[in-house]
Amino acid sequence: MERFTARAVVVGDRAGSVIPDAVVDVEDGLIRWVGPAAEAPDAGDAQVTVLPGVLTPGLVNTHSHAPMVLFRGQGEGLPLDRWLREVMWPREARLTPEDVEVAMTAASAEMLRHGVTASVEMYFHPERIAAAVTETGARAVIANPLIGLPGFGSFDEQLDTALRLAAGAAGDGLVEYGIGPHSAYTVPLPVLTQAAEAARKHDLLLTVHVAETATEGDELLATHGLSVPSLLAAHDVLGGRVLGAHCVHMDDGDLELWREYDVAVAHCPGSNTKLASGTARLRDMLDQGIRVGMGTDGPASNDNLDLFEDLRLAAQLARLRERDATALTAPEAFWLASGAAAAAIGREDLGQLTTGRRADLVHVDSEDIAFVPVGDALDLVTHLVWSVGSRHVRDTWVAGRQVVRDGVSTTVDEAALRADVQARAMRLAGR
Numbered sequence: 512m513e514r515f516t517a518r519a520v521v522v523g524d525r526a527g528s529v530i531p532d533a534v535v536d537v538e539d540g541l542i543r544w545v546g547p548a549a550e551a552p553d554a555g556d557a558q559v560t561v562l563p564g565v566l567t568p569g570l571v572n573t574h575s576h577a578p579m580v581l582f583r584g585q586g587e588g589l590p591l592d593r594w595l596r597e598v599m600w601p602r603e604a605r606l607t608p609e610d611v612e613v614a615m616t617a618a619s620a621e622m623l624r625h626g627v628t629a630s631v632e633m634y635f636h637p638e639r640i641a642a643a644v645t646e647t648g649a650r651a652v653i654a655n656p657l658i659g660l661p662g663f664g665s666f667d668e669q670l671d672t673a674l675r676l677a678a679g680a681a682g683d684g685l686v687e688y689g690i691g692p693h694s695a696y697t698v699p700l701p702v703l704t705q706a707a708e709a710a711r712k713h714d715l716l717l718t719v720h721v722a723e724t725a726t727e728g729d730e731l732l733a734t735h736g737l738s739v740p741s742l743l744a745a746h747d748v749l750g751g752r753v754l755g756a757h758c759v760h761m762d763d764g765d766l767e768l769w770r771e772y773d774v775a776v777a778h779c780p781g782s783n784t785k786l787a788s789g790t791a792r793l794r795d796m797l798d799q800g801i802r803v804g805m806g807t808d809g810p811a812s813n814d815n816l817d818l819f820e821d822l823r824l825a826a827q828l829a830r831l832r833e834r835d836a837t838a839l840t841a842p843e844a845f846w847l848a849s850g851a852a853a854a855a856i857g858r859e860d861l862g863q864l865t866t867g868r869r870a871d872l873v874h875v876d877s878e879d880i881a882f883v884p885v886g887d888a889l890d891l892v893t894h895l896v897w898s899v900g901s902r903h904v905r906d907t908w909v910a911g912r913q914v915v916r917d918g919v920s921t922t923v924d925e926a927a928l929r930a931d932v933q934a935r936a937m938r939l940a941g942r
């Protein structure tokens with residue numbers, strides 16, 4: 512057993528619970544006990560790690576295409592259609608499996624350094640994404656994309672790949688596979704129905720982009736007379752572990768469907784603001800009991816993988832949208848990237864520091880003016896959301912294994928990866 516002592520534990524629940532002067536006992540990758548030091552069981556011969564700062568749960572990024580670190584910042588300032596045609600598609604056409612693995616390894620190390628211990632990835636070459644997170648020590652739910660692009664096989668083949676990978680997963684909770692049909696406007700509806708049936712049958716996460724832009728559903732609406740959410744419901748896509756990414760342009764009826772079918776939302780305000788997609792109805796979603804978790808989206812449209820920035824932006828935008836400074840509380844904002852994010856992806860074993868969950872821990876340095884003053888315990892959560900950021904993350908553990916020590920990866924050489932990503936990005940750009 513290993514015992515961690517900390518100035519405080521931030522649990523990652525909706526109430527913003529904080530345990531001052533706390534102890535976390537970890538064994539076999541699981542949290543065995545959490546509570547005040549004064550009530551802790553006898554440590555026995557446990558190895559004790561004394562942490563001067565605040566321990567939080569590892570954050571959960573519910574929507575990412577992290578290997579796109581290869582394209583970060585490229586085509587800045589272009590409108591979407593030119594960005595896709597002139598920048599993204601020519602590069603992705605040259606992408607090799609090795610490119611994906613190297614880029615994912617670098618991106619995964621970056622996320623761990625930012626306190627993000629698990630991410631939902633939707634990108635090509637899922638086995639290479641798995642190899643990358645196995646190397647860095649992170650967790651991932653890897654949704655094999657279903658998308659009609661030359662060189663990536665038929666939809667049937669893509670679905671078969673997702674199911675084959677899911678059947679072969681180790682079951683240790685580190686790498687899980689899901690199904691990632693890109694969207695209702697790029698994937699035929701019968702394929703979506705088939706993918707959803709398979710996801711329900713095997714209890715897999717099905718994640719799909721929904722209502723990201725105001726116009727993406729126009730053609731479907733003209734053809735079928737239904738909004739994208741209604742169309743998904745009508746084609747038996749909803750139900751089970753369904754996670755809609757973005758869900759920005761949702762009317763009352765769409766939200767009602769999400770509530771009825773318990774569809775979760777990956778809320779990506781960084782991407783939605785950069786691409787001018789719009790502001791999701793976060794307060795309405797939470798009031799209706801819809802599960803929501805924070806996502807960064809890909810680093811070509813955010814441009815970073817820093818969930819601390821997104822959770823702060825979520826609070827800022829919710830308050831602006833509602834013209835109400837209470838529209839999203841600081842505890843709620845932190846919960847959206849921790850406990851709520853885990854619930855949104857159907858992984859109740861993650862996202863909170865409570866007994867029985869996986870020991871994914873983040874040590875945040877609280878010896879900084881950004882953490883002052885502290886009058887009561889809740890101030891720690893307030894500072895975490897408003898003034899502290901990923902720059903204060905010192906150490907990260909996944910399943911009790913330390914993967915970041917004093918701001919540096921313990922598993923991979925980040926400088927070498929940076930140089931490798933640079934060289935590959937230039938080759939993909941044709942330079």
Ligand SMILES: [Zn+2]
Nearest residue numbers: 720756808809
């Ligand atoms: Zn996306």
